[in-house]
Amino acid sequence: MNNILNITNGDSAVSIIKEASIEGKFLPWRDVLHVGAVPSGLSFEELSIVRTKYIVSRGWGSEKDVSSSFNERLEMMNNIESYDKVILWFEHDLYDQLQLLEILNWFSTHTYNGELSIICTDNYLGRCNAEEISALIEYKKLVNKEELTLAKKAWEAFSSETPQEWVNLLTLDTSSLPFLESTVWRFLKEYPSCMNALSKIEQDILEIVHAGEYRIAKIFGEQQKREEAIFLADTVFVDIINGLMNENAPLLKSNSGKNILLPFSAEQEVSLTNEGKEVMFGKKQWLAKNSFDKWLGGVHLTKENYWCWDGKKLCK
Numbered sequence: 001m002n003n004i005l006n007i008t009n010g011d012s013a014v015s016i017i018k019e020a021s022i023e024g025k026f027l028p029w030r031d032v033l034h035v036g037a038v039p040s041g042l043s044f045e046e047l048s049i050v051r052t053k054y055i056v057s058r059g060w061g062s063e064k065d066v067s068s069s070f071n072e073r074l075e076m077m078n079n080i081e082s083y084d085k086v087i088l089w090f091e092h093d094l095y096d097q098l099q100l101l102e103i104l105n106w107f108s109t110h111t112y113n114g115e116l117s118i119i120c121t122d123n124y125l126g127r128c129n130a131e132e133i134s135a136l137i138e139y140k141k142l143v144n145k146e147e148l149t150l151a152k153k154a155w156e157a158f159s160s161e162t163p164q165e166w167v168n169l170l171t172l173d174t175s176s177l178p179f180l181e182s183t184v185w186r187f188l189k190e191y192p193s194c195m196n197a198l199s200k201i202e203q204d205i206l207e208i209v210h211a212g213e214y215r216i217a218k219i220f221g222e223q224q225k226r227e228e229a230i231f232l233a234d235t236v237f238v239d240i241i242n243g244l245m246n247e248n249a250p251l252l253k254s255n256s257g258k259n260i261l262l263p264f265s266a267e268q269e270v271s272l273t274n275e276g277k278e279v280m281f282g283k284k285q286w287l288a289k290n291s292f293d294k295w296l297g298g299v300h301l302t303k304e305n306y307w308c309w310d311g312k313k314l315c316k
Contacts, residue, residue, distance in 0.1 A: 005076065007103060008089035009096045012126035017089060020133035024087070027076050030069050031055070033098040033158075034187060035236055037295040040159040044106055048074055060235050080112050087140065088118040091125060093229035097183040101158060104143065104151030116143045120179065124230070146176045154180060159298035163191070163307055163314055166297070182229070190296060194308040194315055196279045197287035201232065201240055206251060206280040209272050214255075216241065217264035238262055241270065251276030251286065 004024025008014060014026045036054040038047065048070045056063045080086065088103060090096040100120065107116060119140045123132065154177070157165035166184060174180040189200035198206070201223065208222045220237050224230045242259045244252045254260060255269040278284045287303070294301045301307060307314050 003082070003084040005080070005083040005086045006089060007086065008125060009091060009099055010126070013089060016125060016128055016130065016133055020130040022133070024085070025076075025083075027073060029073070029099045029103065031099065031102075032060075032095065032233060032236060033102065033297075034094050034190065034231070035239075035295075037300070038159050038297045040156070040161060040298045042159075044077070045074060058235070058239060077106065077110075080110065081114070083114055085115045085117070086112070088116075088120070088143070089125060089136075090118070090120045091229075092120070092122040092179040092182070093124075093227075093231035094183055094186045095231035095233070096120075097179050098158065098187075101151050101155045101180075104148055105155035107143070108148040108152040117141060118143050118147075122179075122229070144176075150174060150176055150180070154184075158187075161298050161300070163188075163296070163299050167314060186229070186231075187296070188309055188314065191307055191309040191314060192287065192292075192294075192301070194310040195282040197285050197292075197308065198279065201237075202244060202251075203280065205241065205244065206272060206276055209252065209270060210277065210280060214269040214271055215266065216260055216268040216270065217266075219270070220264070234262060234264070244276075245270070247286075248291075249275045249286065251279055 005027060006017060006022060006024050007027045007029060008017060010028045010030060014028045018026065031051055032055075036058075037050060039050065042050065052063075052066050052070050055061055055066050060066075061069075088100065090100045117140050119136050121136060121139050123136060125133070128136075150172075154169055157169055160166065166187070169184050170181065192199060193203065196203075204223045204226050205219060208219050213219055213222055220234060223237070224232060238260050241252065244250065245254060245259070250273055252270045253273055255271070256267070260268055260270070272280070275284070279286045287306075292301060292303050292306070299307065307316050
């Protein structure tokens with residue numbers, strides 16, 4: 001049945017869902033929203049352009065392929081009324097939940113007269129087999145107005161120029177979106193630590209290397225074990241590793257003296273610099289010796305607009 005549209009978190013999930021003989025067309029939501037700018041006040045079309053430029057700038061795809069992917073997504077969403085049913089297939093982790101907020105926000109501001117439903121559990125779709133995917137159908141439920149309203153508020157908070165609205169979500173009843181609270185907490189940990197200006201992922205990496213693991217592939221695996229809900233793509237991980245090596249005061253160095261590239265190989269190893277050890281233990285602020293230019297949702301962090309996370313609250 002082509003009048004059903006299944007929207008999910010990426011191509012791997014699409015492949016598995018197809019194997020389960022789920023009816024309809026498929027739209028993979030190919031965007032890593034927890035990194036790069038997601039500015040407020042943009043239309044869906046305008047934000048697609050911003051995200052296209054960011055993904056291309058990171059080298060995660062050619063301009064032709066990335067633009068084509070976003071344009072296909074725009075076309076399908078603009079023709080949403082041609083589908084009698086839309087089913088959202090998503091997971092509980094940060095990567096998926098931000099995508100889900102974007103999609104639900106879109107539906108909150110556009111007319112859709114068909115049946116909108118959601119399947120969202122703590123199962124990793126890409127790791128399921130066809131039988132397990134089929135079993136998830138029992139969790140399908142209709143999206144209601146309360147969920148759309150909360151998602152709109154959360155998306156606006158995520159794309160806000162300051163992080164207060166995102167933090168304020170923790171004071172609300174978010175039970176209608178059961179994974180939203182954990183998503184808010186996890187994203188806050190990607191703000192620079194007040195102790196040393198490192199994000200949680202950056203701190204994890206240094207600690208893993210300090211503990212004696214130098215192999216890139218193993219470091220990636222060990223970092224994922226430290227997450228309650230795995231969300232980090234290897235492409236983003238490599239970017240973070242290279243960032244730790246390429247500032248004015250590098251915290252890591254590679255055995256080859258070159259940047260880390262995908263795919264991972266057994267020869268790729270990194271080690272801590274003396275600076276890295278001091279920053280890891282909070283004896284130095286990494287920010288002090290480096291330029292700082294980072295987007296977290298709609299917040300543009302610079303030395304002039306600096307927010308840090310102390311484990312309980314954001315400080316400026």
